[in-house]
Amino acid sequence: MSGGLTYFKEDFPVYSDLISTINDQLQSIDNLHVITCTTENKNNIAQYLRAKNATMAKYLIHLNMYLLHKLNYGNLEEFPVDQLIEDKILIQKIIQAQKKLQYSIDKLSKYQETQINEDDQVVDQVEKLTLKPRIENLHKDETNDKINNPNQKYVPPKLAATLSKSDLNKQKQERREELRKTQRKANLIKSILDEQETDKPKEMTERDLQQLYYGRAEDEKQMEKRKYEEDHMTRLPTTRDEKRRERIAERKANVTRLDDFQEFETINKVLNKGTKKIKKPQGSKLKGSMKKIVKRKRR
């Protein structure tokens, strides 16, 4: 019996703690039971909670019996401990699944707390109103930290200067603008110097020479084509567009020769004297105000 008393004295505080925890759990079960009763049977969350409550209650009852059995010096071998273990494992699995359903469970509990009718419009408003952010949680209480850890050293925050992308782009733009400014100044000075008459020979680039001799400089496309041909030692075929451009340029070059002044125009007039005028195609009649304008010009 003395041995029994010592065991009792040792185990009693543990037992009392356990009983208090069991009471707390049962209260939570009661709260959830209210919710499950009020919601519809189709709701999966309610079914889950019912199952959870039943298993928890069962486990607690068995635990209580086990403790009483132990205190009364009952033969523990006879007590079905396997069932306790099974129930505990079940509860652990159920609680793991609860993490995913926590949001909907909180929603249900809040819905019960507000005690409002089940109108759809009002429900939506309530849900939105209830889901407010708590600014208190964002703010950290530094005073509590000091009280809890007085010996902790002050660690300053890690601050480092960083350039954002917008700043980088700004820098690039500024550099480009500076370059443009310097180029404009250089071009101005160059033009002023060119105007001055000096004995210094003029610098002629390839483009200037082409302009001089042929009346036009090479386009970028033509330059690319030329470079490709020279690099690969091949000749690319001439397209219709290029042929057309060459014909047009030839016509222009022939007109701007130094030989013809006004004789060209007179010769053309003489040649075209006896030719018929081109008639307008049918259907191209002038309408309305355009008639008046054309008549005035003809006069």
Add this chain to the structure above:
Amino acid sequence: MTFIVKTRKVLLNKLLNRRQLSVELLHPNKPTPSQESVVKELAQKYKADERNVVVYGLRTTFGGNRTTGFALIYDTQQYLMKFEPKFRLRRRGIIPKRDGSRKGWKEVKSKLKKTRGAEKTKIYMSRKTDKREVIRVQKETYLKGFVGK
């Protein structure tokens, strides 16, 4: 000499045993020079046999007075025969020209579009072309008669 020859981008191609260069000819108020004259000038300049020099792609710029082209100078005639494409060898007369006509090939092509399978290969092989063995024999005969300097 009625024109001036300028060479640019001279490259020594050891894999193909030749020198590759781009040629620029200046001939003011004159027509474009012929390929043979250009070959002579280049052979003199680079101290090579005229028969080892190949010029192609001569094209006059807009307005005249200037032409650009490409040139290849081989080390020996054997390398020229080996690496040059057949159409250029035909131009020089090393390989005789093709007998087949343009119209004949077009007829064959129209037939090929309508057939499939083994018949198609038969029609394709029956066309008039120089076969590999024939070309090889022609090259050998040319080289036999070739005397180097």
